[in-house]
Amino acid sequence: MTLGLRMMLSLWGLAAAALWLWAARDLPWPTWPFVPQGQSLDQIRMGWGLMPRGVVALLAGAALGLSGAILQVVLRNPVADPTTLGISAGAQLALVLATVFAPGLLVKGQWPVAMAGGLAAAALVLGIGARRGFAPVAMVIAGMLVGLTASAIATAVTLAQGQYLLSLVIWNGGALVQQDWTGVRHLALLLGLGAMGAALLARPLRVLSIGADGAAGLGLNVTLVRLTAVGLAVVIAAGVSAELGLIAFVGLAAPALARAMGARGIGPLLALSPVLGALILSLSDGLVLAWAGTGGQTFLTGALTGLVGGPLLIWLLPRLRGSTPPGTEAGDGPAPRLARPGPWLAGLAVALVVAAGLLLWIGRVPGGWAILDRESLAAFLPLRLPRLVAAAGAGAALALAGTMLQRLTANPLASPEVLGVSGGAALGYAGTVFALAAPGALILGAGTAAGGALALAVVMAFTARRDMPPERVLLVGIAVSALASAVLSAMIAVGDARAWAILAWLSGSTGAVTLPVALILAGLALVVWMAGLALSRWLALLPLGPAIAGGLGLDPRRARVVLILLAGLATGAATLVTGPLSFVGLMAPHLARRMGLARPADQLTGAALIGAGLMLAADFGARMAGFPYELPLGLFASLIGAPWLIWLMTRRSP
């Protein structure tokens, strides 16, 4: 550990302590004996509110840092953490379901419920991973899909049960408010057990770090070590979730920071990450305390960890050395390849048109289904056509953006949703809603586009660096997304009508789209598609990496800027209609590739058609499932898409 590092750590510690002391400046210290009886109200607030809160911040941060470090080591993946593996979302879903449907389960506390949810999510992800030899990429894809599905369901339930909204949102944002020392006792126990487990696992994990084959050759039971380590990390993360709610990012940021600070090897990483996690969370909580005062009960510390951790991680990324070691296990098996994709593409196009026509005619009426006659069609057409066109256009645009980004980064995980463009756009939307009294559609659109462009600019600042590998770009995207969702949770937690507006938009709705807007969106998708076809040679060259592409005279930097701008434009426009939640942009390119569309032009076209079809289906489902009420479109898209993709991943590749 260098001198500078030690100085930095102590500075952070001092800052966190100073913030806490500043928050406590007006409160008297409690007197001995340490029992509430006979103390003044302020002494109680100090001794049973502020003091345990400070300790809880340290403990929870340390626990999350440890959990993230274990996951990153065992999966050999620098972007693994409780959030990216779906563990936190699983715990959240379990708590939401229990709150709404079976409050009785929560009588014994939130621990068992959250634990069960987190473990179920982790088991699902591990189950998929096991079929893929625990390949890191496959695991994170699976984890993110499980996480997205879980939060989509949780949001749907939340929307359906408005009266619980505020308490659920508060839990989601992670509040560190304490009323006594039980939280401290729970977390201390959790951290103690976790630390013991980590100490025991350190040596097997070090052996595992040379790769699964090498470790097995040294006589290590690879599966057992992996299961034990992941299980330990899940228990720690779910425990923190149960006690405090979703505190994103600490588990990702702490090990990344530790590595950037020069922690080499498993032991130092496992030791330094909890310290850094504790500091990050304490600092965040100190800021919340100092800002809102001790009375700021509903301000969310978890939301703020993104604010502190996100920029920190973005700043540190260029200094981050070493990521996934080379020779990590291969991911998916080879996808099939169609010899003659033409007929398939034509078939897709015909199916899309037929589906759109059918959806225009068929509808649900009170008491059953109906096919519209000529008169009703004339009456319904102005209502139905815009939303169909808008849904198809948005789906195609997202799919095109996803295809471009996946090929650009040679990374099957890349998509507008993952790269933070959607998150930035959402932030722009929310900011506009809060800043202006009654913004019109045009101003909202401008705000959304500006937010997306800003997120894009941040990501682009990194992609412009010549030596920035794809997984770092992904990490920037995740950082931007986390930042956006942190701010969003804070905004929604205000809990008034504006929060509802944002929450409704977040899950996406085509209800309010007018025909001109829909046509503009469809036209934009068409333009992006044609641009993509024109640039299909770039899209063939770029996955081969900058060395090959550069050697053939393609300027990778210029190609990146052009493609990212195209993808950003498509995403920004589509996000206005669907909300940022849908992940058609991740799904459609995968589906097209799995169909056997291998050439860039074919994959682009196929993905656009599939994306449009997915969105049409989602729109239909969203209108029909809850008839006569409408479910949000983007939400429905992820509800049908994610389980399907999960099922696809659980199949053994042929």
Next chain:
Amino acid sequence: MTLFQIHDLTVRVPGRTLLDNLTLDLPAGRVIGLIGHNGSGKSTLLKVLARQMPARIEGTVLFDGRPLSDLRGRDLARRLAVLPQTTPPAEGMTLAELVALGRYPWHGALGRPGPADHDAIAAALRECGVAALADRLVDTLSGGERQRGWLAMLVAQAAGTLLLDEPISALDIAHQVEVLSLVRRMCHDQGRSAVIVLHEVNMAARFCDHVVALRGGRLALQGSPADLMRAPALTQIYGLPMQVLTRDDGLPVAIPA
């Protein structure tokens, strides 16, 4: 005729000097072997010649008498073809499509591939003996076939100069000989130049016309394979006592003494 004129070339990364004041002329129309111990700077030199070195470069490098940095991307790619040390996976791509990518410097992103392009692709597939594999997926080929496929892409590029970074390091001995024979034939029959980074000194001596040896980022030796295959020279290059034996057919073979 000089292919590359390198003058006072220095490359530093934080904490290390990769190339130290290197001055060197590389002749045209020859197969040039670049050898040296691990970390001697041979791959760095190749990256500098390919204009793919991310670090800042001091000194000048002339290619065909012009500063290397003056050439625009696609102009350079028409004259200079590069094969990196590890070839990336070509997901879902057939060999014919891979080789067709070699025409990018000629038709660019938007230009229509003409008859000249198709002829070049077919000729490249034939020259490298992979015409029969054209419709196979690249990722399903064996190591030697794949390497010949990538060479075919370089041939389709129709560049006069090839830069190859350890093209045989992942191949068995039969495929090593096969690939290097192909490179040598390509150069001698078609008047191309090649700069090849090689680990194996015997392979370098057998297949190269001219050898450049680096040691610690400086020039240790340059000359013919005969100049290289002497025990004192090899000992100086590798810092290890070396012995040179003579085969029955008169070719020298170097082994650690």
